[in-house]
Amino acid sequence: MNKTELIDHIAQQADISKSTAGRALDAMIGGVKGTLKKGGSVTLIGFGTFAVGKRTARTGRNPRTGAAIKIKAAKVPKFRPGKALKDALN
Numbered sequence: 001m002n003k004t005e006l007i008d009h010i011a012q013q014a015d016i017s018k019s020t021a022g023r024a025l026d027a028m029i030g031g032v033k034g035t036l037k038k039g040g041s042v043t044l045i046g047f048g049t050f051a052v053g054k055r056t057a058r059t060g061r062n063p064r065t066g067a068a069i070k071i072k073a074a075k076v077p078k079f080r081p082g083k084a085l086k087d088a089l090n
Helices: 003-014 018-037 083-089
Strands: 042-044 046-056 057-063 067-069 075-082
Touching: 003 018, 018 042, 018 046
Parallel strands: none
Antiparallel strands: 042 046, 046 075, 057 067
């Protein structure tokens, strides 16, 4: 499912227009991004938790040349599914 299909699904299920569903989805994504950028986490009970993880700096290899390269430390988004989501899949 891509973003357009998700907007269509939200509009149909919530009985709202596609433009309203699109704005709602964009607002939700923006809220999650903003919270993660500040270092916080977003928990949706029954769905899961979005959080920020830290990846340490490390040495890697260039696959083409085999030369060692330095990979910078980075913050990465993580998602941990909730119990209800796990149960729905099994």
